């Protein structure tokens with residue numbers, strides 16, 4: 001039996017979206033549940049914005065089902081309680097920040113005060129400035145303030161920190177965490193693993209319009225968990241590449257560069273095979289490498 005609280009706040013089921021010859025989404029399933037922060041990760045063109053556009057009812061899927069707050073997206077009832085920060089947030093350029101905030105606040109029954117929005121989004125000193133006179137990063141912060149001023153319970157953030165410096169990025173993360181602590185759920189897209197790491201409970205990795213990994217950050221990392229072993233040795237690279245547990249091996253001058261799932265067995269065998277082996281170095285592939293690895297496995301698809 002399905003309980004009311006099991007209904008996802010936002011979901012895609014088998015969503016397909018094609019723009020001309022480009023297949024932007026190729027059968028995507030995803031669910032955002034109450035209280036969660038879900039990060040949609042992916043390289044440029046992976047389909048992240050398309051997924052958000054579908055969920056907000058801005059574009060219709062070619063196939064599949066889209067639900068927002070349990071309803072068809074795009075309807076007023078579904079959009080109630082939803083705050084949105086898109087990449088293409090066209091705003092009246094000549095309005096001042098305070099005017100933009102007041103205008104947006106007027107759409108909501110119980111908006112946050114201007115001061116509260118400014119504090120959460122880091123707009124101190126900018127309220128009297130014209131929007132078109134702000135830097136790109138400052139404009140992003142204004143867009144964030146507008147997205148949260150209606151006290152959304154579900155927040156969509158499409159690459160919210162692109163163009164922000166490290167301090168502003170961390171400020172925005174802080175703001176998002178405060179909203180989550182108040183009970184908001186968030187779906188964010190990002191290129192940055194550290195952003196997902198800082199905010200998300202779950203990640204969905206998109207590549208070429210498909211979900212290529214999904215789960216907790218740890219689970220996604222484990223999906224491509226690997227060790228890099230470097231050493232100076234005369235061992236034959238082709239032979240090492242065929243050893244069990246070795247994913248790849250290449251020679252770089254006197255160095256051998258081996259990628260393995262589990263390092264220990266390979267290291268033991270290397271040491272046994274070459275008593276003169278030196279400069280041994282074992283490192284864990286970082287999240288950035290893990291991410292690259294996942295996206296490499298599923299290159300962009302384009303229809304013929």
Ligand SMILES: Nc1ncnc2c1ncn2[C@@H]1O[C@H](COP(=O)(O)OP(=O)(O)OP(=O)(O)O)[C@@H](O)[C@H]1O
Pocket residue numbers: 019020022023024042043044045046047048049050051
């Ligand atoms: N309106 C459109 N018309 C034509 N093609 C589009 C349109 N919107 C998206 N696409 C294409 O669909 C694919 C997915 O785009 P999308 O914007 O969803 O990716 P993304 O993951 O958000 O990328 P980015 O990180 O660069 O914002 C891309 O190949 C893009 O060129």
